[in-house]
Amino acid sequence: MIEFEKNHRPLILVTNDDGVDAGGISVLTEVAKEFGNVVVVAPDAAQSGMSNAITVKVPLTLKKVSEDHGLFVYKTNGTPVDCVKLAFNALLPRKPDLILSGINHGSNSSSSVHYSGTLGGAREGAVNEVLSIGFSLLDYRHDARFDAAKPFVRQIINQVIQNKLPDYTFLNVNIPKGNSLKGIKVCRQARGRWVEEFVEREDPRKQKYYWLTGFFQNLEPNSEDTDEYVLKNNFVSVVPCRVDITNHEAIDQLKDQSYEMVAKVIL
Amino acid sequence: MIEFEKNHRPLILVTNDDGVDAGGISVLTEVAKEFGNVVVVAPDAAQSGMSNAITVKVPLTLKKVSEDHGLFVYKTNGTPVDCVKLAFNALLPRKPDLILSGINHGSNSSSSVHYSGTLGGAREGAVNEVLSIGFSLLDYRHDARFDAAKPFVRQIINQVIQNKLPDYTFLNVNIPKGNSLKGIKVCRQARGRWVEEFVEREDPRKQKYYWLTGFFQNLEPNSEDTDEYVLKNNFVSVVPCRVDITNHEAIDQLKDQSYEMVAKVIL
16 A cells, blocks of 8 residues: 655546556646645556446456555556446555546547546546546647647646545546637536448458448537537537436336336236 | 247247356246247346346357247347347348346345346347336246246237337336236335455465455435335336436536636646
């Protein structure tokens, strides 16, 4: 277990899905250090698109990368969710006060929240009732400018520390690229999906294989209260996301549809 | 693309996360055939705990396993979500009428809905606005009796085909083991989490590694409207699950907390 000098600073866990060496996690760690003692546990290589996956087939490694003035950095062969689980169980002296995941290299708005490893890390924090935020930057350039996101990341972390978050809820924060952002908007997940187009190839033994590709389709481009709309208008989007995904309103509706037959009718 | 004889039967896609050879998908396919023309696309090996993960680092294979009287079976090296995407884009002549995922070998109740590859497959169907159901059997024996679940699987598929499902919603169905089930209950996701205990080992080069293990903790054991309670009382649990995970009630609350600063205040 890691031991910190006795102080009253918050304990902050930082993770991501682009890997421990990515530019985004370096910037996120810098901002995190302004707020507390920081432990980084991140994948040793990119784990993009890993969602809430956990590693069950192979054992997990956990190696210290560095330790410097209250900043501990570890890497593992696991997913972002594994990173959070390992930190909780093998490293941290107590439950952290805050989990930050990202800054992802690319958008995680709309239904991408479901595929994102970055958001998987944040969701795992919220399952464990820790304040959790996933950050993503809509800058797809190889040398994406994560620095530009700093003031917004700082502002949102500050809000979460001050006001906490609604019960069983984490934040999905997406940040447009550039230096001319207009501000921050709280909004909802747009209805949208990836329209896949697989690229078909043939290997030397004449077997077909497929590369996943495709483009995002916003199914409600005119709704002004969605993350997609807000981002298009150069605001940072903040979507509060639930851990409890039950459609509570649907329960009575389904009960009325004679789902609840007793076994003697069914068997 | 697959071509079926012209008929008016529903087109049903079946997938899972335990792999194409698992006992659960065989039973699910048998029931599915009672309702329509069936295409199976499943992982070539177990993809447990893969959640909503997609495969981006390696190309996907897609191989026909068998074709027999309106039943087409394919396998891929991808995740359950990849299976659905491949079926949509490389195999099916049109959007299917129904997606069935499972029957998983083990429970996917409570927060396990987030880690489950079985539910990942069902969620991917719902993102694409197809009626989708994930089935899981709470029988951990090597020779689990999936057969016993058949009448309940049939009943729930029948309900979904008759009444459709609420918008942007899929079903998480868990089935206790055995032959003395009392019936079906529509319920909500229990608040709960996995309390991890990693088993620590050392490799021949003295490097530590960890196997993920642990046990499930139901944080509200006395709530009678949860899936955990219903299952414990020997009923099949049916939880309607949202694709839109926005905590809509939290939006106004966060707006009141001055999240929505304009850039000139932040920068």
